Amino acid sequence: MQEFLQHTINGLSFGSIYALVALGYTMVYGILAMINFAHSDIYMMGAFGAFYVIRFFNLGDPNPVHFTIGLLASMIFAGLVGFCVEKFAYKPLRKSDKMNVLITAIGVSILFEFGGQIVFGADPKSFPQLLSNEVVFQFYDISFQSVDIMIYVITFIALIGLSYLINKTQTGRAMRAVSSRPDIAPLMGINTNKIISTTFVVGSVLAGLASVLVAIKYPKIDPMMGVKIGTSSFVAAVFGGIGSLPGAVIGGYILGLGEYYLTGYGASTYKEALSFSLLILVLLIKPTGLMGTKAKEKI
């Protein structure tokens, strides 16, 4: 039982990360109906942005201020990368076939991964310990560590912030409008290109946030670090119903917990295969995911 609860704590913190990254996938899908394969690499770029900013200013010791700077650096850098990717790779293809956009996204992703190996070097770098990791409180044998609690809190704040942005602001209303009727939204005076760009930036900022949270829990970063988390988050997004924001969060937590239980009970090498099997099963039974809505095909 204690073991189970400890896995739950770890699973929840990974679930939070998956939720944050999955939100980026689902937002882009909701607004452009494309799978942004490069999202996992924007996540990676965020971690590297934070890494170099911290090294440049020599802020590598555990300190809440340094931690905040790292978070902000990663968010800003990831946002910038997301903005550029959208502007230079996806925007010229706005009118073309869906398959072309998907292929471009795969191209961008591969370019970042292998370009990153040239620019940053292929071997893993150790991310500075920005947050002291101590046991905050102990309940029988279950220990709550400060990093885990920080991940919960920051994810919670980010989710509240995102839901405020989507539901309460003018920009969020415009995003929802573009997402539901991209052809009608411009008639209502919405600058579609600007809204799409904003959506990319918001998704990328969330990915950047997630990357620093992962980097303080597992302090190793390398240009391929996005692949595994990206795949799992993507599975989470589809599982929850791609295009649906609550779906992405729920999917993220379910997948995080599931993967941790699997790892904890000795099937770690099958982890990826099982997440994909789960995904295929969901797609076969309910192709739109848990919370997705079915779009009727028009003739």
Next chain:
Amino acid sequence: MKNKKIIFLISFVAIGVICHLFLNSYIQALVITFMINAIMALSLNFITGVANQFSLGQAGFMALGAYTSAVLTKEFLGDVWYVIPVTALAGACVSAAAGFLVSLPSFKLKGDYLAIVTMGFAEIVRVILLNWNHVGGPRGYNAIAKWPEFILSYAATGSYLIITFIVLYHLKISWFGRNLWAINEDEIAAEVMGTAVAKNKRAAFLVSSFFAGLGGALYGHHLGYISPGSFSFLMSVQILIYAVFGGLGSMSGSVLSAFILTALPEVLRSLPTGGLDLRMIIFPVLLIIMMILRPEGLLGRRELFASKEGSHE
């Protein structure tokens, strides 16, 4: 037309003999690699270009073919080289069976979702091979029977490439290919006109995975060593790049682009890159520029030899 075929056959044999007698083993290996790449590109082109079913799991089919053929040759039939063609076909059949399983949901899912399912399939195959100790697990499977001479390898791989090309090209211009083309253009309209959508898509999957398995088997016997790592997502992407670059729907385009994209990194090898695989930089850049400037690829749906029956336009 008859003359052309004879000229082609003669030049095919001549190239093989020239490579065998005058060129070093490095270039010989490249020639075989090109042929295998071409078979893989053709197999993907049939499912993605002609039938418009986006597959990101070609590496999974390739892995099935490669492992089946390698295990059969090594463990059941000894290392007699003349059984390689038999095991290669067996590998292709196993892969086709898997392709049939994957195709079952394909009439229910389309576009992105199908891409995800095929990608997931390849990933599952890879993870199973990784955990299967009998075939070496992560260490890979080595000492697979290879062809003793280049010329034999050339003849076998080359004939398979020619057969693949002829079969897929004729399927493309056949009644079946036209059905697929109609589904590709407008699925609902095709269904209204009486095309059996699900059946045709399933058949297309079967054909494509068969040839992908064949390519994989030849790949294993060419290198003599295979590991689950060789059949990762990157391999699927590489095959996709070959097919897209040549033009989705153009069979000769796939062969042409497999040739260009196999040769190009070797030509650029002299550049100082610090020991990095240059392909993975050139290919994505090429792909992105291509998608923006010329999204239909080098040849679009046209074929190099412009016979009337070959084009759908």
